Amino acid sequence: MIQINENYKKLQASYLFVEIAKRVAEFQKKNPDKSIIKMGIGDVTKPLPEACLKAFHDGVDEMAGEASFKGYGPEKGYEFLRQAIAENDFHSRGVSITANDIFVSDGAKCDTGNFQELFSNSSRVAIPDPVYPVYVDTNVMAGRSGVAKGSRYEGFQYMEGSEANGFVPGPEGVEADLIYLCYPNNPTGAVATKEQLQKWVDYALKNKALILFDAAYEAFITDPEIPHSIFEIPGAEKVAVEFRSYSKTAGFTGTRCAYTVIPASCVVWDAEGNEYSLQNLWNRRHSTKFNGVSYPVQKAAAAIYTEEGKAQVKELIDYYMNNASIILKKMKEAGFSCTGGVNSPYIWVNTGRDSWETFDMILNKAAVVLTPGSGFGQCGEGYIRISAFNSLENVEKAMDRITKALKS
Amino acid sequence: MIQINENYKKLQASYLFVEIAKRVAEFQKKNPDKSIIKMGIGDVTKPLPEACLKAFHDGVDEMAGEASFKGYGPEKGYEFLRQAIAENDFHSRGVSITANDIFVSDGAKCDTGNFQELFSNSSRVAIPDPVYPVYVDTNVMAGRSGVAKGSRYEGFQYMEGSEANGFVPGPEGVEADLIYLCYPNNPTGAVATKEQLQKWVDYALKNKALILFDAAYEAFITDPEIPHSIFEIPGAEKVAVEFRSYSKTAGFTGTRCAYTVIPASCVVWDAEGNEYSLQNLWNRRHSTKFNGVSYPVQKAAAAIYTEEGKAQVKELIDYYMNNASIILKKMKEAGFSCTGGVNSPYIWVNTGRDSWETFDMILNKAAVVLTPGSGFGQCGEGYIRISAFNSLENVEKAMDRITKALKS
Structure with missing residues (x-):
């Protein structure tokens, strides 16, 4: 009988992104007119360098x-x-x-x-x-x-x-x-x-x-x-x-x-x-x-x-890092303690409350998707990760929406 | 102390292609004017289909x-x-x-x-x-x-x-x-x-x-x-x-x-x-x-x-299979028992003698590289593998040379 590698049975299902997708889909269904901005996933958005x-x-x-x-x-x-x-x-x-x-x-x-x-x-x-x-x-x-x-x-x-x-x-x-x-x-x-x-x-x-x-x-x-x-x-x-x-x-x-x-x-x-x-x-x-x-x-x-390649890659990095600095500034202004955003495209924000609670609040009030920190491990509880991989326009829009949501 | 996966110690070094390369290099050094035809490796030679x-x-x-x-x-x-x-x-x-x-x-x-x-x-x-x-x-x-x-x-x-x-x-x-x-x-x-x-x-x-x-x-x-x-x-x-x-x-x-x-x-x-x-x-x-x-x-x-893609792939396959049929025909004419070459780009030839001996003989007399069957396991001893992945011109030249070498 062909038997499985029993270690696979120990694996926890990868709930994080499945759960995020589920909650985003539910929100979109209830709010078909809302344009959601995704700041969760760490995927780039700009074209390849010309070189x-x-x-x-x-x-x-x-x-x-x-x-x-x-x-x-x-x-x-x-x-x-x-x-x-x-x-x-x-x-x-x-x-x-x-x-x-x-x-x-x-x-x-x-x-x-x-x-x-x-x-x-x-x-x-x-x-x-x-x-x-x-x-x-x-x-x-x-x-x-x-x-x-x-x-x-x-x-x-x-x-x-x-x-x-x-x-x-x-x-x-x-x-x-x-x-x-x-x-x-x-x-x-x-x-x-x-x-x-x-x-x-x-x-x-x-x-x-x-x-x-x-x-x-x-x-x-x-x-x-x-x-x-x-x-x-x-x-x-x-x-x-x-x-x-x-x-x-x-x-x-x-x-x-x-x-x-x-x-x-x-x-x-x-x-x-x-x-x-x-x-x-x-x-x-x-x-x-x-x-x-x-x-x-x-x-x-x-x-x-x-x-040319080096110059074009630098332009890409600068573009995303400009996004990162805007996110960092806005989150600090909102009174949050933050890590990252200076030497990294990720901003790690201490929200002072449950990660999923923050995720839901921002999704519902601002139509912005973030990543709940608890998805990365026990020590991530209370944090959210914001990714700078997006267009400047979307980043500015998302920060405005989040700032308003936090004040409401 | 970081310890290796001890199973790696059991692995036999992959001598086959290293040994082939060594013998080919030695032959080329002794015979710098000879143009060697490589019929050993199973790698394609024709460009990608246009589609x-x-x-x-x-x-x-x-x-x-x-x-x-x-x-x-x-x-x-x-x-x-x-x-x-x-x-x-x-x-x-x-x-x-x-x-x-x-x-x-x-x-x-x-x-x-x-x-x-x-x-x-x-x-x-x-x-x-x-x-x-x-x-x-x-x-x-x-x-x-x-x-x-x-x-x-x-x-x-x-x-x-x-x-x-x-x-x-x-x-x-x-x-x-x-x-x-x-x-x-x-x-x-x-x-x-x-x-x-x-x-x-x-x-x-x-x-x-x-x-x-x-x-x-x-x-x-x-x-x-x-x-x-x-x-x-x-x-x-x-x-x-x-x-x-x-x-x-x-x-x-x-x-x-x-x-x-x-x-x-x-x-x-x-x-x-x-x-x-x-x-x-x-x-x-x-x-x-x-x-x-x-x-x-x-x-x-x-x-x-x-x-277009299907037609172009068929053309490629037909090209290599035409090579295969030429190789198969020549090897059969030379009196060898063969497998493959009909539904496969490989021709597996029973040379009736040690695989490496045949390899050396064909390399030295015909300047053609084949693959010794013993490199694929114990049951490959006595055989050589000939690959049809080459230009028609090279295949015809190689078959002529091998046929002459076998007669000499």
Whole structure:
């Protein structure tokens, strides 16, 4: 008899976005004339940069010629893209990552989800709260948790974010082998300083732990003191892996391209204490279960690193960050304590009351959809997440409506 | 201490293509003037069909407009593509698969590799020999095998292909929960009849087993009596999953699009014997670890099902099948017993001597690269695989050279 992976039975249904969709649909049914503004989902809205579009078309044209046609590409990605990444995202910041350390993929969600496969099921896992649910769910599927109790699973260590620690919990009290960090954070928008990341790197070096660093939102960092990569921290090249994505940077959520960085010096161990190259392990996994990213998409991604591409991506980021600053200003004026919105497209607002209550109130009074913080974990209760990914017009309209709703 | 998944230590290094590349490089170094023809790798060489190219460009153009821009798409794939698949690949053959049963992905390699995650690690696995190495390696990584002994792993059931059974081993003697089948077969080019597949379906129904059916080469079937889908077999909709790909059909090896079919009626069980919908289980996995295929790629794939697309794909298939028939004819004339080449782009040739010896002889005397059959498993010893994916000119040249080499 074919039996299921019993760990799937532990998974809590992903109620958050289903529940949001249900409540939005009910509201729209009762109020067919109201135009709803969606500020909940973290999806971009602006077109691809022109440089990417041109390169994308060029890539498709190459697929039309006998001589220029591309069949199977290298599983790790084309050298032209990996070289551009190494130079522009790392060398430019004084980080000595090479093209060989880079694995191009079709999404940071896939990579952050799949990476845990390389490790023993007995690995102790530390996960932030609030958090992007993929880190949790994929470790539950693999069998590293016990059963769920409320919104938490037995066996995981939850690193609690709060206003007291600025939503940047430190390693104090953590006893873990696999540590998930995400800065700029989804959902809180918090960023970690060099000193804060150094503590984690020191912890990992001392305890032979591994840091999985999700930097999908690094392009939104505006403060020059904030590191864009964990590899700006001395020692990180021995104990960390970094996940990057073009989804939010260049609007690739529907185009699909991302990459993972594993320095050659990063090692892990077997039960007898023998050392293994993490790069080699991931290469074995990547080349067995993946077949490379679409060639025209890789061409489009490489165009991000041209002069025009850089300027156009900056324009996109500036556009969304202008939205973020408007949202932040309005929420502060309304008297709320906020995180994010400065180095991040997310604004995390302490509403002082139940997340779903706020969600319902804003939906009903202002016809604006937000994300209830409790959907990201226990520590998100009392908060809402507002996304800056929208048109300026919609953002201004939504802020007016919310401000009026709060006063009524 | 972060410890590796110890199952990775069991994996045999993938020597086959590394060893081929090494020997080819050595030969080229010694014979810099010789032009080598590569008939080994199963990669397409002809450009994408024009209908796909046009739709691909149109999809990119949509990414340029504020209103037409596409962000995150449905993880399962766009309805327009899933609907076209259901109608053209299934309804047209009298199979009642719906759009809802279809999961679009970036490759059949990924899907056939990832699918085993849904099942208990104690599942008994039956794998053909010779075989595409991904089925084996991904089950080793998951921990369903013992250690390797020679080219085989303890704990797997190898279904042995031979000329006696036409490389279509039956269920006699198999005691498995998870059964991998691949027809038209890679590497042997063998196809299974309705009667042969019915035996497997009956076995699975009787034993509550699940069949993972890899149909990546179905487009090459020319014999009207041979089923294109396992769902043409009554009862299969309860016990089978099918993997399809556009890689070989429409030349998508570098473009990346495939799909997996899980009928709503297919169920699996937990340890207590409770029933679970396999479609729901895969949906949970797919939406947690995957974020959909690039929108312009899905547009390009959907164009395969237009009238022009169908005609252009047929032209591509005919072109490669003409190559296949030339290869088959020449190898038969040379006195070899062959499988494949009729409903498959692969010709599997019994050379009557060691696979690597034949490889070396043909490389040295004819400057043609073939694939040694022993690289696909123990039962491939004595065989070579010849791929029809090349230009007609190269195929004719290669056959001339091989024929002369065999006579000398």
